Amino acid sequence: MKDAGLTTWIDQMGNIHGRYERSNSTDNALLIGSHMDTVIDAGMYDGALGIVCAISALKVLKVTGKLERLTRPVEVIAFSDEEGVKFQTTFLGSAAVAGILPESILQVSDKSGTTVEDVLKLNSFKATAAALGQVKYSPESVGSYVEVHLEQGPVLEALRYPLGVVKGIAGQTRLKVIVDGSQGHAGTVPMKLRRDPMVAAAELVVTLESLCKEPSRFLTYDEECGCFTEESLAGLVCTVGELLTWPSASNVIPGQVNFTVDIRAMDDVVRETIVASFSRIVMQRCDDRLVDCAVEHKHSAPATPCDAELTTQLELATRSAVSAMTPPSIGGGQRRAEPTPVLMSGAGHDAMAMARLTKVGMVFVRCRGGVSHSPEEHVAEDDVWAAGLALLRFVDQTVVAEL
Known part of the structure; x- marks a missing residue:
């Protein structure tokens, strides 16, 4: 300079x-x-x-x-x-x-x-x-x-x-999802009695992919706002780029799993709706699997x-x-x-x-x-x-x- x-x-x-x-x-x-x-x-x-x-x-x-x-x-x-x-x-x-x-x-x-x-x-x-x-x-x-x-x-x-x-x-939102379960021995806890946060996290990652690849399966068209047209959904992408598990040992059922979520879209209404829908799904799936979940909003920027x-x-x-x-x-x-x-x-x-x-x-x-x-x-x-x-x-x- x-x-x-x-x-x-x-x-x-x-x-x-x-x-x-x-x-x-x-x-x-x-x-x-x-x-x-x-x-x-x-x-x-x-x-x-x-x-x-x-x-x-x-x-x-x-x-x-x-x-x-x-x-x-x-x-x-x-x-x-x-x-x-x-x-x-x-x-x-x-x-x-x-x-x-x-x-x-x-x-x-x-x-x-x-x-x-x-x-x-x-x-x-x-x-x-x-x-x-x-x-x-x-x-x-x-x-x-x-x-x-x-x-x-x-x-x-x-x-x-x-x-x-x-x-x-494109606008973007970054989330951190925290999944808490019950840590235990990999060989002694029966499958039906487990509260495994890794399995719950894996299901949520796949659900996020489906939500962003086929949003029409999860979202309904809103006549009033005109949301979720083919044009508004252009550029919608979702990524899990980091996944951490504790205590991270091959013979231990994890006690906690954290992962990051990055959601981007050209249309802010689409992005915000995807974020809200995914957050709601997280709580539903975690309840089904008897694990505790939290969704932290780390960053949000409009298009x-x-x-x-x-x-x-x-x-x-x-x-x-x-x-x-x-x-x-x-x-x-x-x-x-x-x-x-x-x-x-x-x-x-x-x-x-x-x-x-x-x-x-x-x-x-x-x-x-x-x-x-x-x-x-x-x-x-x-x-x-x-x-x-x-x-x-x-x-x-x-x-x-x-x-």
Whole structure:
């Protein structure tokens, strides 16, 4: 960031900022960012790609002398803890900047009992509600937020196009289901007398899959709200990504089983109905199996539409960048780039939190095989170049004054 001519600092949630601001520019900043963290056993592009593209675009402006011609401040933010791996609550860094992070977040703990407050203090942050309040940006000081991110899906590769523009992000809910039974010896407790939380948990996992694959079996169409049409159910996905058992021994009937649930949908009414239906089913099935259950809501975020004007500007910038990188046709001159694909995002991004502060726009970058959250995650160098060039052209066209 410093090499790109930016003034840098780290805020009290661990976000890294780099900003360029002329003395006579308006206080209506363009924020560009993504996240630094990633998931367990991950690749190297998720999050970091967007930060590198933003810094490289501003460095080009510095080298070409255009940085001094910015009509408003431009700031790159490398957000902390977007994924929610440690504390099972996402967007800590961007939610703090957006001003939607509750004070209670400081007392949220990980599996070992370590709290957010503990981790912040360990890293020399003040870890107080007042300190986190200072991270918040006022809506009046921000004009827009733009994020570049790898697609994490196969659509762009199938279309054979390096970049896409995002029109909206699916809403998501994260749950933790706790199933308590009776711990016992695997060889001495008769099957009919068992209160086995593992079997109950297994049944609930399969039920969740059925609920999301065939929701019409469980839900009824509501004429008043128009819910559960084929269009509204598009993009509905449910995942159990983590399952923990205690005491986790081959010759012991477990005493407790916990598992996580991730539910996403483009339609918030659909998502909320699925969450409510699954929670109700959990209690019914647990009663049937004589085990005790609890459903904890860990995270919820509404579906986020991207700003129409920003989306149009990003479409023009990506088309221009791809056209510039396309080899000239046989007849001479540049080949006209095809229209930029416009996609929905099933994955969550910092833009979801930032949408509570300002209007947002996103650019997706093609990834090999649509694979992400994996060591196999890969983005071609030319596609990284295209993304950086598109971001450069967007900034050049929207916030750089003409001579």
